[in-house]
Amino acid sequence: MLVADRYLLGELLGRGGMGEVWQAQDQVLGRQVAVKLLLGDDADESAASRFRLEAQTAARLNHPQVVAVYDFGAWEGRFYLVMELVRGPSLAQELTTYGTLAPDRVAGMAAQAAAGLAAAHRQGVVHRDxxxxxxxxxxxxxxKIGDFGIARFVDETSTALTRVGQIVGTSTYLAPERALGRMAGPASDVYALGCVLYQLLAGQPPFWADSPTALLYLHVDAAPVPPRQHRADVPPAFEAYLLRMLAKQPEERPSAQEVADWFAGTSWREAPRPAAVPMPAPAAQ
Incomplete structure (x- = not known):
């Protein structure tokens, strides 16, 4: 199948709530790419302009930890996005294969993911998913982080059924402020990344419930079980910092750049520093 008279689709790489991803050959430039065909048949003029804006935003992000966006458009009533082909597994596949990952490997992933998010946040772009x-x-x-900017577009333009699917799919990593209906900000991405890191360490997300509504309440009200209760080899400093990323209030979380810098160093291996104890005032003479 030839998309937009240019991209020859090959192997189907994945199918999810937002569409299908195919390995493809760019017939013009002669290179391997990934083509995402988004769900829905609503490629009307207003939807196309919104998608174009989101795709242009994603294409502005030039960072080693962000999947590069090459092209976008509408084809046979569906939107398509042409991206850098990433030849390895997703972290979802890693979780399926291994269940949990070692703390040092998770720390390396944290540093890279946070660096990519920080680069986006400096451009005013919030991932949202x-x-x-x-x-x-x-x-x-x-x-590498994929799907920058596209989550909001899909949520705005898809059918009601797809929107329900999106809520089910993303509420596991949804920041409390978003669960309360507020706009996503950079701190929302930090919270979501904290949920992912927690799952990589513990083998399960920090919160889980049988219904999306119950899960949203947990994000808002419940304290996460400290990861060291799931596995003792998580360094105490790692646990303490991860729980900061999962703070209920956005302003209490570190920025993505702070997360990247912290996990790129060695502090995560150490015992957390005790809080400073104020010295008593000298007794009056």
Whole structure:
């Protein structure tokens, strides 16, 4: 199948709530790419302009930890997005294969993912859908973030059924402020990344419930079980910082750049520093 008279589709790489991803050959430039065909048959003029804006936003992000966007458009009533082909598994596949990952490997992934998010946040771009399926590993182990900006577009333009699917799919990683109906901000991405890191360490997300509504209440009201209760080899400092990323109030979370810098160093291996105790005032003479 030839998309837009240019992209020859090959192997189906994945299918999810937002559409299908195919390995393809760019017949013009002669290179392998990934083509995402988004669900829906509503490629009307207003939807097309919104998608164009989101895709242009994603294409502005030039960072080693962000999947590059090459092209976008509408074809046979569906939107398509042409991206860099990442040849490794997603973190969702890693979780399926291994269940949990070692803390040192999770720390390396945290540093890379947060660096990519920080680069986007500096451009005023919030991902809105950070989850294991959108974090991919290249053949050399480099982590790359996909689907920048596209989650909001799909949520705005898809059918009601697809929107319900999106809520079910993303509420596992949904920040409390978003569960309360507020706009997503950079801190929302940090919270979602914290949920992903927690799942990589513990083998389960910080919150889970049988219904999306009950799950949203947990994000808003419940305290996560400290990861060290799931596995003792998580360093105490790692646990303490991860729980900061999962703070209920956005302003209490570190920025993505702070997360990237912290996990790129060695502090996560150490015991957390005790809080400073104020010295008593000298007794009056």
């Amino acid at each position: 950070v989850k294991p399926g959108n974090l991919m590993l290249d053949a050399d182990g480099t982590l």
